[in-house]
Amino acid sequence: MLGGGTLVAVNVYASATESDQSGQTATAQVLSAPTVYCPDVGSRLTDVPDAAREDVDGELAQLDQQIVAAYQQLKESAAAIQQNPGLADQTILDPLKEKRSESLQRIADAIGREGDRPQGLDDLAACTLRSSDQGAGQSASPQDGATPSQSASASASASAGAGIGGQGGNGPVAADYADITTVQPNVTTPAERPDGSTGTFASSCGVNANGLFNSDNVIVAPGVSNGAHHFHDYIGNQSNNAFASDDDLANADTSCADQGDKSTYYWPVLRLQNGKQERDADKPGGGTEGNAGQIVTAKKVTLTFEGNPTSKVTEMPRLLRIITGDAKAFVNGPANANASWSCTGFEDRQLKDKYPLCPSGSDVVRTFRFQSCWDGRNIDSANHRTHVAFAAADGSCPAGFQAIPQLVQRIVYDVDAPSLQDGGRTVPLFAVDSFPEQLHKPVTDHGDFINVFDESLMRKMVGCINSGRTCGAGADEQPPSQSADPDPSESASPENPPSESASPVTEPSDTATPADPPAETESAQPSEPPAEPSATKTAAGDTGLPQVYTSASPKKSSGTGGGVISRPTERPATETPTGTATTAGAAPAGQEAPSTAPQTEPQAVQGDLAETGAHLWPALFGGVLLAAGFVLLWRTRWRSS
Template sequence: MGRNTRKRRTPPAAKAIAAAAALALGGGGLLWANFHASAHEPDQRAWGGNQTKAATAQVATVSCPDVGQRLTNVPDAARQGVARELAALDRQITEAYARLAATRDAQAKDPGFVRNAIVGPLGEKRAATIDRIRIVVQRAGGSFDNALEQLAPCATRSANQTNAGGGQQNGDGQQNGGQQNGGQQDNGGRQGGGIGGQAGNGPVAADFVDITKVAPNVQGKPRRTANASTGTFTTRCGVNANKNHNTDNVIVAPGVTNGAHHLHDYVGNQKVDAFANNQTLLQGGTSCRNGGDLSSYYWPVVRVQDGTRDFDQNADGGGKEGNVGRILTPVQAEIKYVGSPAAKVVAMPRFLRIITGDAKTTTNGLANANAHWSCTGFENKVQLTERYPICPQGSKVVRSFAFQSCWDGRNTDSANHRTHVAFADPASGVCPNGFKAIPQLTMRLVYAVPPPVIRNGQVMNAYAVDGFPEQLHKPATDHDDFISVTRNGLANQIANCLNRGQNCA
C-alpha cells in the first residue's frame, strides 16, 4: 500500500479474480442493475416512484469486500479520518449502484460497459481510498495491513450466480439457509430478471414466510447459576412519535452527513446526528421518562411498499437510495436491561457504543447477523433472521434485539465497532476470557403491518427494513445501535437492580 497504486494497475479481469478471492474476507456491497428494459418501463433514476413491476431483465451484480470489518487496530488519533474514508467507500458503492440503474440502455448495447465504465473505475476509487486509510493510520503511528489493498476490486456476477430472496450468501457464495431460488424475481416476485420492490431493489416474495407454517425454532435459555444477576430494568423512551429521524450514523461515520444511507428512528437522546460528540450528548435532552437516561437508541425504519410515498421520497437515504414507501412508527418500543445467567454485572461505562447485527449481511454473510423477526403470539416459538414474517389476523410484526452483554473492561468503542464487546456463550451464558458481564440491552419493537399477500409468486403490500441500497432490503440486514449516556448514577442503579434480582423501571 505504500507504493503508488496507479503504477500497479491490474486489468479489470484480473481485478475480478482478485476480488473473488477477497470475498472470503467479507463482502461490502452487492450492486444490481437491469441490463435490458422494455421501452415503456419508467426510468429508474427516480427510484421512489410507483413502479411495482420490472421488465424482464438480465441482472448484473458487483460484490465489494467490506474493508471496515478488517480494521481492528486503528490508533485513536486516526479513527476520525479512517471513519471518513470508510464512509467514502460506502458512498462510492451507492453512486455505482445509481449509475448501474441509470445506464441500462448503454449496458444493453455494450457488454463491456459495466466492467469498463462502472466496476473498473469503482475499483480504482476504492484503491485510492484504501491508500488514504493507510496514510491516516501510519501518520498516527499505527501499523497497516497491506493485504487490505486486495479488497479494492469489485467482481461482477450474472443473474444466475446470485440468489435474490432465496437465502443469504457468504462471501464464498454458499447458502446459509432459505430456499434455493434458481432464477431471479421481478418487482412482483415472479420468476424473471428483476429483484423486486417498489424501488427495484427488493424485497421479493421469497423474503417472506407465513409464520404459522414455520416449525418452532426458539432454543432454551442457559441455566442460571448461583451467581446470576436475575433482575430487569425497563426504561420508557417512547416510540419516536415526534418523528426524530436522520440518515446519519455517528458511531460508524462520525462527521459524515448521510453516512448510513438509510433512515433511522431515534428515541432517548434527542440531539444525535453525525456531528454529535460525548459533550453534546450530555446536553441532548431525552424522550425517556427517566431524565438520567440520555442514551441514544436508534434503528432503521420499517416501510410498507404499497405505492405510497413519504417525506424523504426525493432525499438522500430515502427514495434517492431505494428506501421507499410509507414509514411505520412502532406501536410499542420496549427497552429493557437484563442480567447475566452466570455472573453479577458491572455498570456500563458512560459513552459505551454498541452495534448489534450487520447492515451488510447480503454480502458479508451471516456471521454478525442478529436480526430477530416474529409475530405477537409466536415470539416464544419462532424467531426469523432471513425471512420477514407474514402474521395471522390480529397478530403484529415484532422486531427484537439482544445486544452483546460482555465488555472488555477498557474501551467504549473499537475500530470496527465490534471487538470491544462480545456475546456470552449461548449454552452457558459465560463471557469470553478477558470480558466482563454488563447489563444486556434488549429491545422489542412492535408494528401494525398490513399483511403482505403472495399470489402466484408475487408479493403485494410488501414491508421491509431500510438499508444500504445494494443490500436489497433483506431481513437479515436488520441492526440496532446504542450509545450509553447516563447521569445521576443511573448506570450503577441499573447494575445494582439486576444484581439484586429486582424488576425496576
C-alpha cells in the same frame, strides 16, 4: 377465429404481466438481478490509532458512497450490460476499483502516520457482481471461473426489464417473506446458576411519535452527513446526528420517562411500500437511494436490560457504543448478522433472514439482543465490535471480558402481511431501509445504542438486576414473557399464548434470559411519564440538528379486508420434509373455519371481480369471436355436404 384467438392470447398475457402504477411487475416470483459486492473494509480495521480515526472514518464513508453510486449505475445499465457484457467492467467495476484503491491508499497513509501501516488493503479494492437471489454468506465471487462481466451479463439477462421488486426498485421480493405459522419453535434459554443475575431493568422512551429521523450514523460515520444511506428511527436522546459530540449527547433532551436515561437507541425505519411520498422521497438516504414508501411508527417499543445466568453484571461505562447486527450482511455474509423477526403470540420462533407473515390479529415484531460482554477498557473500537462480545451458549463471557446488562430492544408494528401473489398491490410490502445494494433484505436489520445513563441510575440498574428484582420506568410495559400483566393486544389469539421460553434469542452464542423475576416491582419514576418532545427541530443541513419528518402510523385492516393469512387456531404440530410446520384445527367461535388441508403459504387477494372483469373484457370479446368462427365453420361445412 384467428382474430378472436389472438385477442384472447394477447389480453391474457398482458393481464398476467400487468404493472402497477410504480412500474413494478405484479407477480409473486420476481427474477433475480445483480447487486454490487465489495469486501467490507471497516470490519478488517481492528487497530486504528485514535489520531487517525477521523481520517479513516471519512474514507470509510467514501467507500460506502462509491458502492452506492456504482449500484445505481448498475440498475440503470442492466439492459445495456445484457447486450454488451464488457460494459460491466468498463463502466462500473473497473472505475469502482480505481476509486477504492485511492481511498484504501489514503486509509493506509493515515494509519501509517500514527503507527504501523496496515498491509493487504489493496486486496480489498476489487468488487464483483452477485445475484440478488444468493443467500447471505454464499460466495460472492464469479462462479465457474467466469469474469465479473460474464457474471454481470448472466444476472442482467435474468432481470432485464423486470426489476427486482419493491417500490424503490431494489427489493424486497416474495422470497424474503415467510409465514410464521410454518416455522418450528427455535428459541432456547441457558440454565441459570445460583450466582447468576436474574433481575431486569426497563426504560420507557416512547416510539418516536414525534418523528425524529435522519440518515446519519454517529457511531460508524461521525461527521459525515448521510453516512448510513438509509433512515433511522431515534428514541431517547434527541440530539443524535452525525455531528453530535459526547457533550451534545450528555446535554440533550430525552424522550425517556426517566430523565436520567439520555441514551440513544436507533434502528432502520420500517416502510410500507404503498406509493406514499414521504418528505424524504427526493432526499439522500430516502427515495433517491431506493428507500421509498410510508414510514411506519411503531405500535410499541420495550427497552429491557437483562442479567447474566452465570454471573453478576457490572456497570456499563458511560458513552459505551454498541452495534448489533450488520447493515451489509446480505453481501458480507452472516458472521455479524443478528436480525430477529417474529409475530406477537409466536415469539418462541424467530426468523433471521425472512420477514414474517403474521396471521390476522398478530403484529410484526423485530427484536435486537445486544452484546452483553465488555472488555473492561474501551467504550468503542476501530471496527465498533471488538470491545464488546456475545456470551457463550451457557451465558459465560470470553476470557478478559465481563458481563454487563444486556439491552433487548423489542419493536412491535401494526402492519398487515403483504399480498405476495400480486406484488403487494392489494396489501403493500413492508421492509426496513437499507444501503441500496443490500436490496432491503431482512438479514441486514441492525440496532445501535450509546449509553448516556446517569451514573447513579446505572448503579441502580445493576443493583436491581443483580438482586433479582424488576425495576425501571418501563417495568409495566414489558411483553407477556417478561411481565406479570401482559397486554391483551399483544397476543395473537387465546389459543396461541406465548410459551414460557418465548423471550427472543437471536444470537446462538448469546442466549442469556433471566428467570421470571419476583413479583416485587420497583418504579423510580412518576406514573405519568412526560410526553415526547415536539417535532420542532429543523433540518440538519440548516442547524446541524437531526432532520425531522413526521408520519402517522397506518391503520391495520380487519382480518376480513386483507385476507392475506387465515388465523391459525393452534401451534404447528407437524413438520414437512423441508422442515416447515403445518397447522390444523377448528376455528374459534365467530371465525370462519379454515381449510382442512395444511396451509403452507399465505393466501393473497388479487383484486375484486369488477377489477378482473374490467381487465379481461377484451379476452371475453375475443372468446365470442372465436366461438362465432367455430359456428360459422361448422355451418359452412354442413351446407357444403
